[in-house]
Amino acid sequence: MNIAHATGPVVVGIDGSKAALDAVRFAVHEARGRRTSLRLVHVIQPHLQRETEYGAPDVDGDYARTVLDQAAIVAKIGDPTVIVEAIVLQGNPEEVMRSEAASACLTVLGTTAESSLAAWVLGSMVHTMIESAAHPVAVVRTFDAERSGAVVAALGDAKVSATDVVVAQAFQEAAMREASVLAVHTQAISSILASAISGPVDHLHPESAMEVRLEPFGVDYPSVRVASVYAEADSGSELVAVSETAQLMVVGHERDRVPGRTLTAVLRHAHCPVLVVPHA
Numbered sequence: 001m002n003i004a005h006a007t008g009p010v011v012v013g014i015d016g017s018k019a020a021l022d023a024v025r026f027a028v029h030e031a032r033g034r035r036t037s038l039r040l041v042h043v044i045q046p047h048l049q050r051e052t053e054y055g056a057p058d059v060d061g062d063y064a065r066t067v068l069d070q071a072a073i074v075a076k077i078g079d080p081t082v083i084v085e086a087i088v089l090q091g092n093p094e095e096v097m098r099s100e101a102a103s104a105c106l107t108v109l110g111t112t113a114e115s116s117l118a119a120w121v122l123g124s125m126v127h128t129m130i131e132s133a134a135h136p137v138a139v140v141r142t143f144d145a146e147r148s149g150a151v152v153a154a155l156g157d158a159k160v161s162a163t164d165v166v167v168a169q170a171f172q173e174a175a176m177r178e179a180s181v182l183a184v185h186t187q188a189i190s191s192i193l194a195s196a197i198s199g200p201v202d203h204l205h206p207e208s209a210m211e212v213r214l215e216p217f218g219v220d221y222p223s224v225r226v227a228s229v230y231a232e233a234d235s236g237s238e239l240v241a242v243s244e245t246a247q248l249m250v251v252g253h254e255r256d257r258v259p260g261r262t263l264t265a266v267l268r269h270a271h272c273p274v275l276v277v278p279h280a
Contacts, residue, residue: 019110033176236265
C-alpha cells in the first residue's frame with residue numbers, strides 16, 4: 001500500500017527568521033529522502049519595493065539576497081548533495097506560496113512563538129497553506145537532526161480505511177528515516193462511553209481495529225517497527241506530550257476547512273516538525 005510521492009521540489013518559505021532556518025534544515029532531509037531538489041523562496045510585496053533609480057538602495061532586494069544566501073549555506077551544510085535553488089518572487093506572500101505549493105511535492109514553513117506579531121503573521125500563512133495546499137505541508141517550530149524518536153501518526157477514529165493517507169505518509173517518512181511508527185489513536189470521551197455502552201464499532205475491539213488499520217502498511221514496509229497507543233482526545237495536549245520525543249508528527253486535514261482546535265494546538269506547541277497531509 002505504498003503511496004507515491006508527488007513530483008516537484010521541496011519548497012521552503014524564507015523570511016530571515018530562525019524558524020525559517022530550522023525549516024531549511026528539516027527540508028534538506030525531506031529533499032534527500034524524496035530524491036528531489038530544494039527551492040528556497042523569499043517573497044517581496046510589490047508596495048514594499050524600493051525604486052533603484054538615481055542610485056537609491058534596493059533595500060528589499062538586498063535583504064532578500066542576504067537571507068536566501070544564509071539559507072542556502074544552511075542547506076549545503078545539511079547535505080551538499082541536495083540541489084538548491086534560491087529565488088526572489090514578487091506579490092502577496094500567501095498567494096505566491098500557494099502558487100509555489102501547487103508544483104511542489106512538499107511545502108515547508110517555519111513558525112515561531114518569539115513574539116505575538118511574528119506568531120500572528122506566520123500563523124496566518126500556515127493556516128492559509130494548510131487549508132488550500134493539495135500536497136503535504138510541514139510546519140517547523142524547531143528541528144533537531146540528531147533526534148531519533150518515532151514518526152507519530154496522529155489518528156482519529158479506528159475505522160479501517162484502505163486509503164489512509166496519514167498512515168501511509170507516516171510509514172514512508174519512517175522508512176526514509178529508518179525510524180519506527182507510533183500510531184496514536186485519539187478518542188473523545190463521548191466516543192469511549194458510547195463504545196462501552198453499545199459495544200465496539202464493527203464488532204472489533206479498538207485494539208483489533210487499530211491492528212487491522214495498520215496491517216497493510218506493515219506488509220509494505222517490513223523493516224518499519226510499529227507500536228500503537230490510545231489517548232483521550234482533548235485540545236491536543238496528548239499529542240503535544242508525545243511530540244517531546246518524536247522526530248516527526250504526521251496529521252491529516254480535510255482540504256478547504258479551517259484547522260480545528262486540536263490541529264491548531266499541535267501546530268503551535270509541538271516539540272517536533274508537524275507534517276499535515278491533505279485529504280478530501
